[in-house]
Amino acid sequence: MVSTMKIRQLTFRLLQVYADVVRTGSITATANRLHLTQPTVSQQLKRLREIVGEPIVRQEKGRIVPTEVGQALYQLSQDLLSRADVFSQYLEEYNRGGRGHFSIGLVNTAQYVLPRLLGPFSQANPQVDVTVEIGNRQQMLNRFERHEDDIYVFSHPPSDDDVLAAPFLSNPLVVVGPEKCHWANVKDLSMEALKDERFLLREPGSATRHTFDAWLYSAGIELTSTQQIASNEAIRLAVASNMGLAVLSRYVVADSPKGVQELTLTGFPLKSRWHFVVRRERRLPPAAYRFLSFAEGSLTQAFDEPEGSLAVAELLEALKGAR
Amino acid sequence: MVSTMKIRQLTFRLLQVYADVVRTGSITATANRLHLTQPTVSQQLKRLREIVGEPIVRQEKGRIVPTEVGQALYQLSQDLLSRADVFSQYLEEYNRGGRGHFSIGLVNTAQYVLPRLLGPFSQANPQVDVTVEIGNRQQMLNRFERHEDDIYVFSHPPSDDDVLAAPFLSNPLVVVGPEKCHWANVKDLSMEALKDERFLLREPGSATRHTFDAWLYSAGIELTSTQQIASNEAIRLAVASNMGLAVLSRYVVADSPKGVQELTLTGFPLKSRWHFVVRRERRLPPAAYRFLSFAEGSLTQAFDEPEGSLAVAELLEALKGAR
DNA sequence: AGACACCATAGGTATTTATCTATGACTGTA
DNA sequence: TACAGTCATAGATAAATACCTATGGTGTCT
Numbered sequence: 001m002v003s004t005m006k007i008r009q010l011t012f013r014l015l016q017v018y019a020d021v022v023r024t025g026s027i028t029a030t031a032n033r034l035h036l037t038q039p040t041v042s043q044q045l046k047r048l049r050e051i052v053g054e055p056i057v058r059q060e061k062g063r064i065v066p067t068e069v070g071q072a073l074y075q076l077s078q079d080l081l082s083r084a085d086v087f088s089q090y091l092e093e094y095n096r097g098g099r100g101h102f103s104i105g106l107v108n109t110a111q112y113v114l115p116r117l118l119g120p121f122s123q124a125n126p127q128v129d130v131t132v133e134i135g136n137r138q139q140m141l142n143r144f145e146r147h148e149d150d151i152y153v154f155s156h157p158p159s160d161d162d163v164l165a166a167p168f169l170s171n172p173l174v175v176v177g178p179e180k181c182h183w184a185n186v187k188d189l190s191m192e193a194l195k196d197e198r199f200l201l202r203e204p205g206s207a208t209r210h211t212f213d214a215w216l217y218s219a220g221i222e223l224t225s226t227q228q229i230a231s232n233e234a235i236r237l238a239v240a241s242n243m244g245l246a247v248l249s250r251y252v253v254a255d256s257p258k259g260v261q262e263l264t265l266t267g268f269p270l271k272s273r274w275h276f277v278v279r280r281e282r283r284l285p286p287a288a289y290r291f292l293s294f295a296e297g298s299l300t301q302a303f304d305e306p307e308g309s310l311a312v313a314e315l316l317e318a319l320k321g322a323r
Numbered sequence: 324m325v326s327t328m329k330i331r332q333l334t335f336r337l338l339q340v341y342a343d344v345v346r347t348g349s350i351t352a353t354a355n356r357l358h359l360t361q362p363t364v365s366q367q368l369k370r371l372r373e374i375v376g377e378p379i380v381r382q383e384k385g386r387i388v389p390t391e392v393g394q395a396l397y398q399l400s401q402d403l404l405s406r407a408d409v410f411s412q413y414l415e416e417y418n419r420g421g422r423g424h425f426s427i428g429l430v431n432t433a434q435y436v437l438p439r440l441l442g443p444f445s446q447a448n449p450q451v452d453v454t455v456e457i458g459n460r461q462q463m464l465n466r467f468e469r470h471e472d473d474i475y476v477f478s479h480p481p482s483d484d485d486v487l488a489a490p491f492l493s494n495p496l497v498v499v500g501p502e503k504c505h506w507a508n509v510k511d512l513s514m515e516a517l518k519d520e521r522f523l524l525r526e527p528g529s530a531t532r533h534t535f536d537a538w539l540y541s542a543g544i545e546l547t548s549t550q551q552i553a554s555n556e557a558i559r560l561a562v563a564s565n566m567g568l569a570v571l572s573r574y575v576v577a578d579s580p581k582g583v584q585e586l587t588l589t590g591f592p593l594k595s596r597w598h599f600v601v602r603r604e605r606r607l608p609p610a611a612y613r614f615l616s617f618a619e620g621s622l623t624q625a626f627d628e629p630e631g632s633l634a635v636a637e638l639l640e641a642l643k644g645a646r
Numbered sequence: 647a648g649a650c651a652c653c654a655t656a657g658g659t660a661t662t663t664a665t666c667t668a669t670g671a672c673t674g675t676a
Numbered sequence: 677t678a679c680a681g682t683c684a685t686a687g688a689t690a691a692a693t694a695c696c697t698a699t700g701g702t703g704t705c706t
Binding site: 334 | 694
């Protein structure tokens, strides 16, 4: 006898129509407002009544007024509809990229420059929450393989099939020595002259190392003494402690130049560039898309030597199709 | 491009299914739990995704996990479903009569006795809110005609076609005089002896008046002096002030006997009864039904001379059909 | 490497829904 | 009392929904 509401059949459409009927107090009026015919609205009400299992409106002096149950139902409708609406707005915001989350994976060196983009972006999009993953090249490649992040920053983009990469900033690699290094005063210094110095190098997988190695090879130079150190920071400190020289991203040095200085060398800085890397296949969260778009627009303000803002624009274009 | 959710097609059923999928992390599991097949659930998810316009789940290590949007949707689902559930519970409570509202219309005399039923009822059903309307017979008849209340209490039920009436309490009409009335000491007092006293009477429409008039008529007695006063209270006060005698419900006197006393008269008290009156056609609010049912059960405790508890039971039975 | 879960898709069907037009009943006002 | 307006009901239909069975792909675990 006491049957609860048949909630399975309840539609938001029904609630919409019902709420409007209660508001207007007229079936005909609602029909007009919602571009339906009067019998349609009548029938919707009937169906809703059946779902609820209880009369929800009655006629009183020509107006439609909700019964007691009807009033409760009206409140419910308002409540549910407005909540759904909030969600809908969230969705819109999400799609616009102004809200949501994305993650970006950086190789170590890039961590020195990305904040200049991420900072202003977060400022401008407080509702977007960004996860920044940092690791050496190999670690990032692993994450990339597992599709763990939305955007990556590499110097040498992996060559996967569906990879899209756009250079956005040049990453000059410079030779650094300790603060009071006598090489600093030598004119027309060349690498040849330094080849017997001890060089502190990143691990072979890293882009910095790879670029340097390749350059040495093409220049036909072989270093006599090297030492491998896993982090840029550690290398910088080691150089400051007179443990040797190193090749580092200029941004690493610029960031905290204490105890080290850049040496001016013929042929240096070595050219290298950071790329935004995304998978063509992956449906980028709108927030991630928005970030790339933001980055493209602010490269010139954020950096002295931006590079490839056009390439980023192209990447965005390529992604648009996949949305 | 940025299309909001197609809310019109959103069903609570879909949300139910979706919420369960998120909870179990498995489409198959949900299918089993909800007694559906796996493809059915798959398809529901797909439909929901189309409504939302955005992927809501993805597979991750064999488990189904919600996307960012999916998580928001899940929260929404929980929220909406639980709210609908609260309403459903309200409905149940309402149907059980333990919650809600009804109104009861009383003729004046009945106001002295109904509190003995309404009090305990409200105590037992704090969520039920009762409107008590009080007026003279004519006023109540008007309200009755306009279907303004759910239950009425009359001594003489109106004879409408779809009226259902059940006597529930005898309403003895007694002759009252002032506190130090010499008639009080007379043995075997008869109305005949009092016929030259001044009688203070209610208006002709009232049941008390009508019963008394009828009795006088059948006894062949004609009063020599009468005065019409519209309220029982006023009559009682007038009697206490030695303005005359009166015929009143014993309950009126019992309620506040100051300054008056009941006279023992042959043939008195006159018999009369209060009736619960409802319209057969009217769908009684469950709370009203519950009140009648409560009344039926507590007549014996509430009153010394209950009457017609059986008739009330019958009335309830008759109403059951119309529910 | 297979076997096994698990999910997606295709294809099918009975039911339900969302609408409409036409029409009849009721009601308040002129 | 007649008219105008409002609502309910009936009857019809195209579309959508809620399911199902069968089957094939894919990732997981042993």
